[in-house]
Amino acid sequence: xxxxxxxxxxxxxxxxxxxxxxxxxxxxxxxxxxxxxxxxxxxxxxxxxxxxxxxxxxxxxxxxxxxxxxxxxxxxxxxxxxxxxxxxxxxxxxxxxxxxxxxxxxxxxxxxxx
Amino acid sequence: xxxxxxxxxxxxxxxxxxxxxxxxxxxxxxxxxxxxxxxxxxxxxxxxxxxxxxxxxxxxxxxxxxxxxxxxxxxxxxxxxxxxxxxxxxxxxxxxxxxxxxxxxxxxxxxxx
Numbered sequence: 001x002x003x004x005x006x007x008x009x010x011x012x013x014x015x016x017x018x019x020x021x022x023x024x025x026x027x028x029x030x031x032x033x034x035x036x037x038x039x040x041x042x043x044x045x046x047x048x049x050x051x052x053x054x055x056x057x058x059x060x061x062x063x064x065x066x067x068x069x070x071x072x073x074x075x076x077x078x079x080x081x082x083x084x085x086x087x088x089x090x091x092x093x094x095x096x097x098x099x100x101x102x103x104x105x106x107x108x109x110x111x112x113x114x
Numbered sequence: 115x116x117x118x119x120x121x122x123x124x125x126x127x128x129x130x131x132x133x134x135x136x137x138x139x140x141x142x143x144x145x146x147x148x149x150x151x152x153x154x155x156x157x158x159x160x161x162x163x164x165x166x167x168x169x170x171x172x173x174x175x176x177x178x179x180x181x182x183x184x185x186x187x188x189x190x191x192x193x194x195x196x197x198x199x200x201x202x203x204x205x206x207x208x209x210x211x212x213x214x215x216x217x218x219x220x221x222x223x224x225x226x227x
């Protein structure tokens with residue numbers, strides 16, 4: 001099925017460990033995004049990639065890095081995980097940053113940092 | 115910072131009733147979108163309304179937009195238990211670097227059988 005695939009679905013990290021969240025889309029979308037969702041906070045944008053080869057900071061980029069590997073894939077890396085990064089992470093894609101269309105979301109990665 | 119704010123935070127209704135959720139925002143927008151999120155799942159795009167549109171329909175969904183009041187409403191008619199979910203409004207800015215979607219905190223809708 002066409003859409004956005006995120007891996008892993010669940011992860012538990014110890015403080016200070018690193019990990020990479022993977023995201024891939026098969027809709028030939030130009031733009032990709034990483035959001036985090038915390039209770040009572042809604043979705044907050046971490047990083048985005050308007051097109052292949054570009055990445056930009058969103059609202060809450062501290063403690064994260066991203067790589068737009070190719071048009072399909074956009075990964076999010078936590079270099080040294082902290083308990084404050086416990087959250088549900090969603091990857092999304094869209095036709096383009098200025099397109100008059102909605103985003104397609106992955107099913108999320110539930111991350112716990114202990 | 116959050117652009118859209120949904121109201122109410124939670125809504126509980128009986129199956130067959132209509133559900134209305136509201137969204138207010140602060141700055142000028144290019145479009146406003148509504149998404150649904152079932153528990154433990156990702157967000158699903160429902161409907162998009164452009165800043166020059168006032169009303170849009172999609173099946174049992176009706177969205178209105180009042181740019182003078184910077185507000186939107188989502189009406190779900192003849193609700194079903196399967197409509198139980200959180201609903202988010204998201205706004206896309208109209209200029210500069212504000213092209214990304216900014217989401218509100220959502221309205222939790224519970225439809226009781």
